[in-house]
Amino acid sequence: MALLEVRDLVVEFDLPGGRVRAVDGVTFDVGTAEAVGLVGESGCGKTTTALAIMRLLPENGRIAAGSVLFDGEDLVPMKRGPLRRRRWSDLSIIFQGAMNALNPVRRVGDQVAEPILLHEPSVTRKGAWRRVGELFELVGINRDRRRDYPHQFSGGMRQRVMIAMALANRPRLVIGDEPTTALDVMVQAQILELLERLRAELGLAMILITHDLSVISETCDRAVVMYAGQVAETGTVGELYRRPLHPYTERLMRSVPDIGNVRRLPAGIPGHPPSLVRPPSGCRFHPRCDHAMEVCRRTFPAERTFDPGHRVACHAVGDDGRTRAPSELPLLPSARALADLDPRREMPTLLDGAGAALVGVDGEIEGITAEGRP
């Protein structure tokens, strides 16, 4: 049994525009001391998943279905009390843009000490302060800086403070939500190296959330590729790189520049991630997919597992674990049109959620919208 098991998680939000399922049936595991990456583009639901795991969803959000098993115990139905005890001492999170989440008028040492004092009432102030010193050293900050204020730290250092805070109660799993975005490339490398070191030294399990595939490849063992609130593919980073099964994963992998390899502009993916208020029918990626068939428009593909622990939800993948090429498939007209699409061209998307209407080479609207209208 894995340390963290997320099963068929569904998260809904009440928005002025309607009810939205930001996360729609997400399943994955995180083993002890394992680093799993949650990767996807805007709107795929990765941050929401993290917040749901921590039960930190905002007012208008709720877990509508599914379970989150930590050490066998389901966190979803837990009451406030036992949940708070779990939080931070078993699971902690480093929020997105965390470096700006520090209270500017309090010393950083006090802020890092806070969770310690809160969750471990037996610890004295002095003891907490000492622990903060140890934590600072662990993350590479001089102990003497406990008395400093946030504005005296650079972005990278503040991120280290946030990491120290997340480790304050010695959790077994840490979720890092875009821990290195907005940081310089060199500082990003420092932080990632720090996270790797901590993982090795403390036996930490990690969930790393990012849109940057290369970061995941560098630091994680396994990755979960999300699209529009659902999981497209799961597997080891090696498998995802060498043998991506889902067309989205494959395109995403190819979109990332790889210095040292062939120097060619990647193909990208036409269109945009869809609105979740009225998502495309069937497989949500089908309007942008050049492997799309009729069945993709109708039904969401069931997830299948291939050795070794490589899971994918795609109709184009045969039972032998090979993704059929577009030429072997009975494609939708929209998928065929995608092949002819001028890569410079913008695919118009009506933003009220109607999905993508494809435009033919000569400007005529052709192809099928997500709802199947010509």
Add this chain to the structure above:
Amino acid sequence: MIELRGLRVAFARRRSFGEVVRGLLAPSVRAVDGVDLELRRGEIVALVGESGSGKTTTGRAIVRLGPISAGQILMEGRDVTAIRGVDLRAYRRRVQIIFQDPYESLDPRRSVTDQVAEPLIVQGIGNRAERRERVDRALEEAGLRPVALYRDRYPHELSGGQRQRVAIASAMVLEPDVLVADEPVSMLDVSLRSGILRVMMDLREQRGIGILFITHDLSLAWLIADRIAVMYLGRIVEVGPAEILVRDPRHPYTKALLSVMPSPDPARRRKRAILRGETPDPSLIPAGCRFHTRCPLVFDRCRAEDPPDFELGEGRRSACWLAEGGEPLPDFPAEAPRLASASAHHASAKMTADAASAEPSLVEPDRRP
């Protein structure tokens, strides 16, 4: 076509109370500290640097949006550094800029057509019909087809990629010769970037414009640029053809940047040369070579003298004493083990902390009376 000679942009920072009391003059932030660069017709030059490098300030200075403290900008030989009025307007017609944030760079209250047409109106080009035509053409070139679908939309009805294309259209509608692109794709999803990049490369092909592509992402620069110029603390430390620079860097900073570029291939976990500490504050630029405080190949001369730009042939230049002989850089020395044990991590933690706080040879704030 456009040439920067010894460009400098310095800002005066507000003094803290302590500094006022001690009689110190306001320290100047030398954001751009002597930049030489050429951009030729039909060429894409990437200006690469981290925060504090001065790349954005340089870009803005070129389009005359930011102040210039010293040095020259030459356009086809003519000094345009200080031109004003009609001349400036004419210059603006030829040199345009695209900004990083597709949400902010468009006026939320005006339609696409309005915003793309405005440069034409301001520059007094064409009558209404002609303008309409040029706007349509610009939108098409930016990939927004069919134009009819986009003409009357408002920014909030468009996606990030679409807005950025509108920004490109509004810059290109004047048919400039030079385009400064300040991080044009860094706020867009990865899968959408190629579309925008392709548009820009086509503009270079078909219109022969020169593009200054400002980015913090060296791998992006490698993909799209003909030449790459690497900036650190206000100065270009290395410049050269993209492929060659990436294969054979002649400045330690470039070499370090290359080594920390994450790769999507998990099998290629190369040895990363992670520099300690962070880029020093631009108001406290180290004496001697400005990179010496973090350089893994530092030696005595570096601390004392600021190296000049060494010409290395093939359009390459490097501001490093090691580049003087025209030889490739030696390997970086082996570092403390990556996965440090408890005792070793104390040492490396100290190193990090020290490097972050102490700067060995600093320029003191000016004490001029």
Add this chain to the structure above:
Amino acid sequence: MRSLRASRQGTIGLLILAVFALIAILGPFVVGEIDRAGAFASLQDPSAAHPLGTDRAGRDLVTLNVHGARVSLIVGVVASLLSMIIGSGVGIIAGYLGGRVDFALMRITDFFYVLPTLVLALVLAAILGPNLLNVIIVIGIASWPGTARVIRSQTLSVRERMFVDRARAFGSGNARIMMRQVLPNVFGLVLANTTLTIAGAIFLETTLSFLGVGPRDTYSWGRILEESFGAGALTLGRWAWFVPPGLAVVLVVLAFTMLGAAFDEILDPRLRSREAYSSGPDTGIDEAATALPGRA
């Protein structure tokens, strides 16, 4: 504007104003002209013929109040319009151009700002004479500094926005940028501010009239109040005389204030957050999360 209806305050305020506007516009046609002195018996109690009774000069009070609505509202609106135009102009110019222009304009603004409004108004009214036009001018002059400051600070932030940079980049001159980039983007604030200024203006006019330096050529609510107090209506307990105009002023001012508060809600930065469905920045903020109220 649909968002206005979403706010309960805004709706109530709007309704109240609609009622008064109706009274002001159509009322005089219904009740006819203000009676001349002595038309009816003076100081009558409310009756069927005169629902509010008559004043000391024998004028029907309902007619007076209806006309008063028109006058008070006109003064309020026109005076604020004046103040808004001057204030916005000064605010935008000072905020955008900065430097010495800003300094000079702001010192002038400060000067008017610190002058005690009432004293200023009294003095100006005494000098210029107590007719409707002058009172409007007086109130306009007294109110513009507040607007100027608010608009200036909004201009300062709009000035830094990228699309303003863009306009400079293709050669827009200052004047053009102020008109086409800055103004449309501070306009919302101008509008919200104006509703509050109107409230203040009406209140100020009422006060001036009450003190006897209001318009002498027409009847405003304030003037009714003035006359009623002058005739000792309070001690005589002639409620029908002074309560309606007082209440009317309070209701109208309240309504404008509620409207202003509603505008404030609408103009909250919440609204300036990206629309939910666009492809977001690469910070990876989920769409749903971005669209939540209260989240950046």
